[in-house]
Amino acid sequence: MIFYLFIEKLGIRKPLIWDYSRVDFELTLLSKRKLQWFADQKKVEGWHDPPFPTVRGIRRRGMTIEALKDYILMQGASKNTMLLKWDEIWAINKQKIDPIAPRHTAVECDAAVAYSKKVGMRIPLCNGMRIPGTTDTIYRKNQRIKL
DSSP: OOOHHHHHHTOOOOOOOOOOOOOEETOOOOOOHHHHHHHHSSSSSTTTTTTSSHHHHHHHHOOOOHHHHHHHHOOOOOOOEEOOOOHHHHHHHHHHHHSSOOOOOOOOHHHHHETTTTTEEEEEOOOOOOOOOOOEEEEEEEEEEEO
16 A cells, blocks of 8 residues: 555554444434435534434433443444444443433323222322332322322
8 A cells, every 4th residue: 555655664653554344323314415405404403403313413312421432332343334223322321321310201191090909999190290119109289199
């Protein structure tokens, strides 16, 4: 290669050049030119928009840096084309977030009811919430209901 001849004539250390494959994600558009069209047409706010498959986009969607680093190290350097799935990267992110972030579930008021097998009645949960760590206590409109 001309590069190595040039380096040799300069008398400096030869760097190790490592070729690696392209990384693709299933069902994901990664072409910069095609993604630029969405930004130009104002379909998205910019390259940092959460739907975009960019580092800034997935960071705004909730990806942690630690999970991203772990995923990259898990893939390793390959010379074969890699077709990756988003499920894997988000699963790693979930493992990192679960110990530090509480999970909450929301249900529309119309559908929120609890059923007690002991009593055989349905208790509406509108404007109420289930307290973490308890399975039989529901707080509803400042009233405590034991099931």
